[in-house]
Amino acid sequence: MTCLALLRLAGLVLGFFLTLPPTAIADPSENLYLSELIQQATVTRLADEREWHLLLHYRANLLGGYTSEQDDQGFFLAPTGKLDPQAELEATLRQFFSAEPVGRSKQPTQCAFIARYHWLKERLAFDDVRLPPERCDRFDEWLSELNPQSITLIFASAFVNNPASSFGHTFLRVDQKGQTEQTRILAYTINYAAEVPPDSGWAYPIKGLFGGFKGYFMTPPYYLKVREYRDIENRDIWEYRLSFSEAQVRRLLEHAWELGNAYFDYFFFKENCSYHLLSLLEYADPSLHLTDEFHVWTVPADTVRVIAAHPGLVKDIAFRPSRSTLIRRKREYLTASERELSAQLAWDVMLAQTTEFRRLSPQRQALLLDVASDYWRYKIESDKGDVSKEKELNRAILATRSELRIPSQQLTIRPFAERPEIGHDTSRASVGAGWRNNDTFEEVTVRAGYHDLLDPEIGYTPDAQIEIASLTARHYNRTDQTRVERATLANVLSLSPIDSLFHSPSWKINIGMQTIRHNGCQLCSNGVMNGGIGAALESRLLRREVLFAFAEAEANYSRAYEERHRVGGGGTVGMLSDLTDRWKLMLTGSYLRYALGDKSDDIRWFAGSRYTISQNWALRLEYNHRAYDNDVLFTVQTFF
Numbered sequence: 001m002t003c004l005a006l007l008r009l010a011g012l013v014l015g016f017f018l019t020l021p022p023t024a025i026a027d028p029s030e031n032l033y034l035s036e037l038i039q040q041a042t043v044t045r046l047a048d049e050r051e052w053h054l055l056l057h058y059r060a061n062l063l064g065g066y067t068s069e070q071d072d073q074g075f076f077l078a079p080t081g082k083l084d085p086q087a088e089l090e091a092t093l094r095q096f097f098s099a100e101p102v103g104r105s106k107q108p109t110q111c112a113f114i115a116r117y118h119w120l121k122e123r124l125a126f127d128d129v130r131l132p133p134e135r136c137d138r139f140d141e142w143l144s145e146l147n148p149q150s151i152t153l154i155f156a157s158a159f160v161n162n163p164a165s166s167f168g169h170t171f172l173r174v175d176q177k178g179q180t181e182q183t184r185i186l187a188y189t190i191n192y193a194a195e196v197p198p199d200s201g202w203a204y205p206i207k208g209l210f211g212g213f214k215g216y217f218m219t220p221p222y223y224l225k226v227r228e229y230r231d232i233e234n235r236d237i238w239e240y241r242l243s244f245s246e247a248q249v250r251r252l253l254e255h256a257w258e259l260g261n262a263y264f265d266y267f268f269f270k271e272n273c274s275y276h277l278l279s280l281l282e283y284a285d286p287s288l289h290l291t292d293e294f295h296v297w298t299v300p301a302d303t304v305r306v307i308a309a310h311p312g313l314v315k316d317i318a319f320r321p322s323r324s325t326l327i328r329r330k331r332e333y334l335t336a337s338e339r340e341l342s343a344q345l346a347w348d349v350m351l352a353q354t355t356e357f358r359r360l361s362p363q364r365q366a367l368l369l370d371v372a373s374d375y376w377r378y379k380i381e382s383d384k385g386d387v388s389k390e391k392e393l394n395r396a397i398l399a400t401r402s403e404l405r406i407p408s409q410q411l412t413i414r415p416f417a418e419r420p421e422i423g424h425d426t427s428r429a430s431v432g433a434g435w436r437n438n439d440t441f442e443e444v445t446v447r448a449g450y451h452d453l454l455d456p457e458i459g460y461t462p463d464a465q466i467e468i469a470s471l472t473a474r475h476y477n478r479t480d481q482t483r484v485e486r487a488t489l490a491n492v493l494s495l496s497p498i499d500s501l502f503h504s505p506s507w508k509i510n511i512g513m514q515t516i517r518h519n520g521c522q523l524c525s526n527g528v529m530n531g532g533i534g535a536a537l538e539s540r541l542l543r544r545e546v547l548f549a550f551a552e553a554e555a556n557y558s559r560a561y562e563e564r565h566r567v568g569g570g571g572t573v574g575m576l577s578d579l580t581d582r583w584k585l586m587l588t589g590s591y592l593r594y595a596l597g598d599k600s601d602d603i604r605w606f607a608g609s610r611y612t613i614s615q616n617w618a619l620r621l622e623y624n625h626r627a628y629d630n631d632v633l634f635t636v637q638t639f640f
Helices: 003-019 028-043 050-056 085-095 114-124 137-146 203-209 222-232 246-259 275-284 300-309 323-331 336-347 349-353 362-382 388-402
Strands: 058-060 066-068 148-156 169-176 188-195 213-218 237-242 264-266 314-320 428-436 439-451 464-476 481-494 506-518 521-539 544-557 565-578 583-597 600-614 617-626 629-639
Touching: 028 085, 028 114, 050 058, 050 085, 050 114, 050 275, 085 114, 114 246, 137 246, 148 222, 148 246, 148 300, 169 222, 169 275, 169 300, 188 222, 188 264, 188 275, 222 237, 222 362, 237 300, 246 275, 275 300, 323 362, 336 349, 336 362, 336 388, 349 362, 349 388, 362 388, 439 481, 439 629, 481 521, 506 544, 521 565, 544 583, 565 600
Parallel strands: none
Antiparallel strands: 058 066, 148 169, 148 237, 169 188, 188 213, 213 264, 237 314, 428 439, 428 629, 439 464, 464 481, 481 506, 506 521, 521 544, 544 565, 565 583, 583 600, 600 617, 617 629
């Protein structure tokens, strides 16, 4: 070969290497060390270990193999990393030798996936000379800002008026070193939530059910979450401080940092706000197996129940009342005339100059003004429109309050709904027997969730009902017929008692199927869509009662009707009464007139009584009447 040809060949080879990316040019010693690390990891089967699976969120497939619940391809460093733990481990080790930015955060792999790096370094005893550690300034600054000492699980109670919050919400608070009760609100949180476009409209529930939104981890300040849940949405907050060590807190934060590089597909009922928080806790303490408790759906209250049941995991519990709870409980310390005067003061602070107000003790005057100010703070936070008038009225009240120059009375503010973990479990099964139109029957009911008005109320939002996916099978003895008696897709009802300060409407919606007797058809399936708007009042004639009335519309579909359907409207009145701590009574009466389709009317009566045996056991007796149809049912119910 001539010298000219040799020069041309050398030029081609040099040009080829100059076009390669920097990561493709490997130091031979680095290649050797990488091979040693991969061999060591393979021999010790690190890719099969639980902690590696927790870091990558792998779940075992029914027919073998693994699939990660993580859905962002940028989270994986191997093309097959979502399905192959070994390939992902090898690719991760390979990328540790590169300073090339990866992930959404665009950092070197050692910093973007810092939890992986530290776990593998511990297990494989990295040689810092042969694999030099990267400086991770962004992570160090973030960790310094958090100033972490401990972790607290936060539960915001259910908010029925928002479908995404109907079952409550959980997130974590990173408690700071030197934190006090007064400064804890300045701590940061770890929150997982769906990114929902403002114009999602009717697609919102559908996408939420089927994973159409992306879920991201964020670290907003706690005071913003308190304002959102406690002040704007008026949800009580429970705080569960966890007993994690300093090293476990560090592990949790490292994994939370690397989860900022990716998203999960968000499912309202399964992979939701609570589910992926559990995986963070599991990596902090791999002896925990929290996500294994949830196979079909994940209810935030159930996750609290699982965590609270784990011996020694919860150190202490604190309660942070919502604005509305604060006001309602303070008003309980007032007499009837003082409650009325406080409501009037909210609108006209000049009433503080009247003889009626002046003859009260300074402590009572202060309490009345505090309640009036609390009301305007509640309105300012919860109203979405112009609140300049509310702010002006509150300033006037505060100015009058400051003239008293005495501190506010320290009052005990008790929650209306107790801690979620002491309430009944969210699924329910019942067996029962009864009588219907000269026939006897036995029935079995299974309900996926969550709570109805007659269920034991402790641990749940008072006067609210959310029933999801309920199915009842019944066997009639005289006709020897077994059939699906009732099916409920969703049955939601919210009673909001009105008083001199609060004027929220009550509402309900029900979608499902029931069995009716109509036009000679003895047992006919009847599809139901019902919705209503109304009002409720609270009284104390017996112990505590809620009286309510609804105007409602209903559409039915059944072969029992001449035109297979009917559409109409009417109203319902009723009473819900707490007779004792264990015994509850509900009475309702309804009249509906159907003007479209099968022109008919319907008069209904219902009486139901529940007696609580224990946290997850109850007895129920019910009577239902519709035109020419009477039904008496006794059931034993268990929650699971």
